[in-house]
Amino acid sequence: MDKFTKVTGVATPLMRQNVDTDLIIRIERLVDNVTREGLGPYCFEQIRFKPDGSEDPDCIFNQTPYRDAPIILSRENFGCGSSREGAVWALKGMGIKAVIAPYFGDIFNNNCFQNGLLPVALPIHEIEQLADEMTASPGNARITVDLENCQVISPTGRTIPFQVDARRQHAMLNGLDDIALTMSRRDEIEAWQASDKSARPWVWL
Amino acid sequence: MGKTLFDKIWDSHVITDLGNGFVLLHIDRLLLHDMSGGKALKEAIDKGYPPAQPRLTYGTPDHTMSTKPGRDEFTHPPGLPLIKSMRETTSAYGIKLFDLGQDGQGIVHVMGPEQGLTLPGTTLVCGDSHTSTHGGLGSLAFGIGSSELVHVIATQTMVQRKPKRMRASFEGKLMPGVTAKDMILHLIGELGTAAGTGYSVEYAGSGVRALPAEARLTLCNLTIEMGARTGMVAPDDTTYEYLNGRDYAPKGAMWERAVAHWRTLPTDPDAEFDREHTVDMKNVAPQITWGTSPEHVIAVDRAIPDPSKGPEEKRGAWEAALQYQGLEPGKPIEGTQVDWVFIGSCTNSRLSDLRAAAEIVKGRHKADHVTAWVVPGSVRIKAEAEAEGLDRVFTEAGFEWREPGCSMCLASNGERVPPGKRSVSTSNRNFVGRQGPGARTHLASPAMAAAAAIKGAIADVRKM
Numbered sequence: 001m002d003k004f005t006k007v008t009g010v011a012t013p014l015m016r017q018n019v020d021t022d023l024i025i026r027i028e029r030l031v032d033n034v035t036r037e038g039l040g041p042y043c044f045e046q047i048r049f050k051p052d053g054s055e056d057p058d059c060i061f062n063q064t065p066y067r068d069a070p071i072i073l074s075r076e077n078f079g080c081g082s083s084r085e086g087a088v089w090a091l092k093g094m095g096i097k098a099v100i101a102p103y104f105g106d107i108f109n110n111n112c113f114q115n116g117l118l119p120v121a122l123p124i125h126e127i128e129q130l131a132d133e134m135t136a137s138p139g140n141a142r143i144t145v146d147l148e149n150c151q152v153i154s155p156t157g158r159t160i161p162f163q164v165d166a167r168r169q170h171a172m173l174n175g176l177d178d179i180a181l182t183m184s185r186r187d188e189i190e191a192w193q194a195s196d197k198s199a200r201p202w203v204w205l
Numbered sequence: 206m207g208k209t210l211f212d213k214i215w216d217s218h219v220i221t222d223l224g225n226g227f228v229l230l231h232i233d234r235l236l237l238h239d240m241s242g243g244k245a246l247k248e249a250i251d252k253g254y255p256p257a258q259p260r261l262t263y264g265t266p267d268h269t270m271s272t273k274p275g276r277d278e279f280t281h282p283p284g285l286p287l288i289k290s291m292r293e294t295t296s297a298y299g300i301k302l303f304d305l306g307q308d309g310q311g312i313v314h315v316m317g318p319e320q321g322l323t324l325p326g327t328t329l330v331c332g333d334s335h336t337s338t339h340g341g342l343g344s345l346a347f348g349i350g351s352s353e354l355v356h357v358i359a360t361q362t363m364v365q366r367k368p369k370r371m372r373a374s375f376e377g378k379l380m381p382g383v384t385a386k387d388m389i390l391h392l393i394g395e396l397g398t399a400a401g402t403g404y405s406v407e408y409a410g411s412g413v414r415a416l417p418a419e420a421r422l423t424l425c426n427l428t429i430e431m432g433a434r435t436g437m438v439a440p441d442d443t444t445y446e447y448l449n450g451r452d453y454a455p456k457g458a459m460w461e462r463a464v465a466h467w468r469t470l471p472t473d474p475d476a477e478f479d480r481e482h483t484v485d486m487k488n489v490a491p492q493i494t495w496g497t498s499p500e501h502v503i504a505v506d507r508a509i510p511d512p513s514k515g516p517e518e519k520r521g522a523w524e525a526a527l528q529y530q531g532l533e534p535g536k537p538i539e540g541t542q543v544d545w546v547f548i549g550s551c552t553n554s555r556l557s558d559l560r561a562a563a564e565i566v567k568g569r570h571k572a573d574h575v576t577a578w579v580v581p582g583s584v585r586i587k588a589e590a591e592a593e594g595l596d597r598v599f600t601e602a603g604f605e606w607r608e609p610g611c612s613m614c615l616a617s618n619g620e621r622v623p624p625g626k627r628s629v630s631t632s633n634r635n636f637v638g639r640q641g642p643g644a645r646t647h648l649a650s651p652a653m654a655a656a657a658a659i660k661g662a663i664a665d666v667r668k669m
Contacts, residue, residue, distance in 0.1 A: 017522050018398055018498050022636045027617040030240065031269050031283050046638045051624065077399040080432065081636060082615075083334040084240075085350035106368075106402055106434050107334055107348055114352035165366070167225040177352070179254065182360045185221060185229060189362055192220040192231055202455035202463040203233050203327060205260050 002116030003175035007097040008144040011071035012060055013131035019074055020081035021108060023047070025090040027082075039086060040093025061094075065139050070097040073131050075124065077101075079108025088115045098145040100127055100152065113168045116175065120145060120152060120162050130154055147173060207473025209370050210439050211405045214345040214470065218328050220362060230365045232357050233327040234344075237264035237300075238313045240617065241332035243290030245354040246298070254359030256298045261361065263322055264295050265303040267312045268617045272549075272580050272607040278305055281618050309452075311583025311609045314338040314551035318422060319583055321451025325440035325467040330357055335551050335633060337428035341421035342448065343440030343470060345405075348429065369479040371404040371433070372472075375412030377486030382667040384561065385420035386553060386631070386650040388412065389427040390492040392484055394502040401433025404480065407472060408438050412486045418447035419555045426552045427633055430499040439471035491666050494635045494648040495538055496526030501635070505653065505665045509538050529637055530645050531625075539663055541647075545628035546577040546658035547640070548651050549607075550614035553631035554582030558651040559590050563598040565655035565669050571603040572661025578605045580612040604658065616641045629657040 029042045047059050055062045072078075072091075078101035079087060088111045091099070098118040112119045122130075133155040134141045141155035147169060152160045171177070182189075197204050208216070220229040235258075237246070242264050246256065256262055269284025270276060278288045288305070295302040303309030309320055314335055317323040325343030330336060332354045339346035349357070357363060375388055393400075406428055408421075416424065421438045428436030438444075445464055448454045455463045490504035501523070503510065511534035512523035527534060532541070548554070548562050559581060571577045579599050581587040587609055590596060596606045613620045614632035621641025622628045628646050631654050635646040647663060656664040 016525070017519075020498075020634075020636045022615075022634070022639050026638065026642075027240075027268075027615050028283070028619070031287065031617055033286065046642065051643065077402070077432065080398060081334065081429075081634060083332060083348040083350050085352060088350075103399065103402055106432065107350060107429075110353060111350035114350060165225055165227070167223065167227050178364050179252070179356050179359050182229065182356065182362055182364065183254075186360075188221050189229070189231070189360065193361075196231070200326075200463075200466065202459050203324065205453060 001114060001171070001175050001177045004097065004116045004118050004147055004172045006144065006146045006148065007070050008142050009071055010065050010069035010141070011073050011100070011130065011134050011143040012066040012069045013073045013134055014060060015073065015075055015131055017075040018077045018080055021079055021084050021087035021105070022081055024087040025084065027084065030084060030086040036089040037093055039090040040095070043090035043094040068095055070095055071143055071145060072096055072099045073127050073134070074099065074101040076103060078104050080105035083107040085111045088112055088117050092117055100130065102127065113172060114177070116172060118145060118147060118172065122152065122160060122162055126160050207476040209472045209476045209478065210343065210407055210437055210470055211345065211370055214326055214328065215367060223364060226366045227364055228367070230363050231328060232330055232361055232363055233261060234322060234329040235262040235357050236313050236317055236329065236331040237262065237291065238268055238331070238333060239266035239284065239287045239291050240268040241351050241354060243287055243294050245332065245351055245358060246294035247290060249355045249358040250294065256300065256358050257361040259298045259300045262300045264291060264300060265310050265313055265316050266291060266305055268611050270305060270610055271618055272610040272612040272620060274607060276608050284618060308584055311586065312551045312554060312611055314426065315554060315582035315586065318342055319451070319585055321448055321454030324448070324454065324463070325444060326470050330363065334429040335426050337434065337436045338422050338426040338551055340425040340428070340435055340437035341418065342444050343437060343467065345435060345437065347434040368403055368405045371401060371406045371480040371482070372478040373406055373408050374410035374481070374483045375408070375486055376410045376483060377412055378415070379412065379486060380489060382491045382652065383489050384650040384652065385416055385423040387492045388484070388489055389424050390494070390499065390502045390648065391489045393427065393431045393499050394492070395484065396431055396482060398430060398498050398500040399432040401428065401431040404433045406433045406436040408436060410483070413438055414441065417557065418443055419557045422555070423552055427499065430633060440467045491650065491653055493538055493653065493663055495530065495532060496523065497529055497635055497637050498526070499635060499648065501526055503538065505539055505663065507538065509534050509536050511535050539665055541663045542627065543575060543629050543657045543662055544626040545622045546575055546654050547613045547628055547630040547632065548578065548654050549580030549582065549612055550632035551582070551611070552633045553651050554580060554586065556586050556589050558631065559586070559595050562651040562655040563595045565652050565666065566602045566604070566659065567598050569602055569659045571658040575658050575661050577603065577658040578607055578613065580607045581609050583609050613640055615639060622646070629654045629663060
């Protein structure tokens with residue numbers, strides 16, 4: 001997994017609720033033979049592009065200074081809906097490193113932590129203020145998301161703490177994935193399975 | 206203090222405590238489908254992790270192949286590499302694949318219960334958010350992403366943090382024209398699309414106890430649409446009657462032993478939940494969604510909501526939804542002209558769903574301007590429906606009778622509602638573009654969808 005320690009950059013205020021993973025990446029892009037890294041151009045395609053394929057200038061992702069922004073600010077329930085991990089790959093492909101929202105869809109949240117994309121949960125009033133600070137000074141405003149110290153630094157220098165599970169923080173800071181750690185517990189797994197086979201033999205086909 | 210159904214299953218599957226609130230949880234069943242199954246198996250194998258428990262792993266293609274009558278894997282060429290990859294990887298490790306054209310093939314959340322692979326008290330995962338469906342039989346089932354899928358293939362376990370517990374109780378009897386689909390849409394309408402985030406949900410109460418097993422699968426299917434990954438109904442005689450004799454369910458003395466264990470699973474009377482919500486079934490009418498989130502739902506005899514009269518924090522979303530859907534606030538939703546009707550999906554494609562739709566359709570004909578599809582959930586359901594003559598009821602009414610698959614629920618096989626067209630669909634998501642770019646979706650029960658096809662407009666099934 002990619003490491004995440006800290007990112008500083010422009011944050012795009014995509015201030016809508018329930019941004020679902022269908023909106024982030026259309027399912028057919030995951031059927032077509034596109035690589036994970038190649039999904040970026042299709043991220044949010046339904047709002048970035050018009051039906052004729054041209055860019056929609058009204059979409060904030062197509063506007064300066066947000067075009068290459070590494071952070072997204074959003075409202076409640078970002079990443080709800082489908083479990084498609086392609087949503088996280090597409091965001092990464094578009095250059096997104098962190099998303100700040102009041103809370104996230106559970107499966108999307110888990111998928112982020114498998115890929116080094118940081119979901120940061122902050123109260124909505126803090127996010128609205130971050131969005132205001134971003135738009136008040138377009139071009140100059142930057143936000144920092146610091147995982148080591150679990151804090152967001154606003155464009156005006158305010159420090160806003162956030163919480164993250166210690167286990168996930170450690171894995172993300174060090175780019176660890178779970179499989180190797182779990183494999184080291186193979187004896188415990190096999191012991192559990194042996195005992196379960198006698199307790200619930202009908203489960204074991 | 207007593208334990209909940211969820212706690213009993215969860216606690217008995219903890220292999221070890223990993224600290225910081227995380228545990229290593231054993232997974233009893235892994236179901237694979239074509240969108241992610243072959244790729245995840247290949248990734249695990251390439252990383253040096255062959256499948257840990259091939260005999261606890263089952264697969265079927267459902268997402269990417271055509272559902273056109275007479276289809277094969279070549280009918281929708283973009284899906285072909287995914288289906289081929291699934292065949293190669295499953296056969297290399299002896300994983301049972303219910304392949305195209307074979308008995309058992311179907312939508313993965315229809316196939317699992319139908320084959321008796323889904324059992325009470327088991328943990329079951331699949332790379333699909335509607336895995337909560339299997340909770341209808343008392344399985345702790347949830348959807349996972351691709352990376353987690355690779356972890357399960359490699360280790361037969363997951364690193365998980367225990368969610369909170371919510372109980373949603375439905376008390377009373379079903380009112381006329383109301384189904385499990387209406388119950389769950391009504392609940393999502395009351396609580397909102399994120400109420401279950403961070404929770405496991407148990408559905409309980411006299412209204413749930415009275416539901417047949419297939420309806421419980423529908424109820425649990427939409428759990429993710431209120432934010433929770435897992436939703437369950439406690440197993441009971443209805444569950445056992447449904448499972449007894451199914452291909453992979455235990456048999457003979459083993460069946461008796463399993464049932465004795467399953468009878469210990471229901472929530473103890475003194476168990477506590479972090480959140481309780483009760484729905485009076487008298488208030489549940491046939492539902493129809495109007496917007497672009499499953500929480501945008503009303504009873505079919507109500508007016509389309511006016512954003513200026515709604516909660517302030519939802520106004521923007523409501524306005525955007527009405528604009529996308531091409532609807533005017535304040536007008537009755539009944540009578541809104543419909544172009545497409547889709548009866549199918551892991552929510553509503555089982556035999557009881559097709560019977561309910563056929564009952565409305567029988568002796569009538571669809572409106573001329575409507576294209577209506579029926580996509581049975583599995584090869585077996587299709588055969589059972591044909592044996593009852595349901596296919597002829599539909600085709601004589603001008604509906605298309607198709608092959609099993611996910612089809613127009615998410616349009617991953619190229620089957621789409623055209624841009625700007627309005628669809629009444631028995632599926633689970635009315636998101637922007639879900640059924641195709643620009644498509645306008647209204648979620649409803651199979652009988653409501655059938656009524657819309659006949660009337661050519663959103664219709665109240667109680668008037669049919």
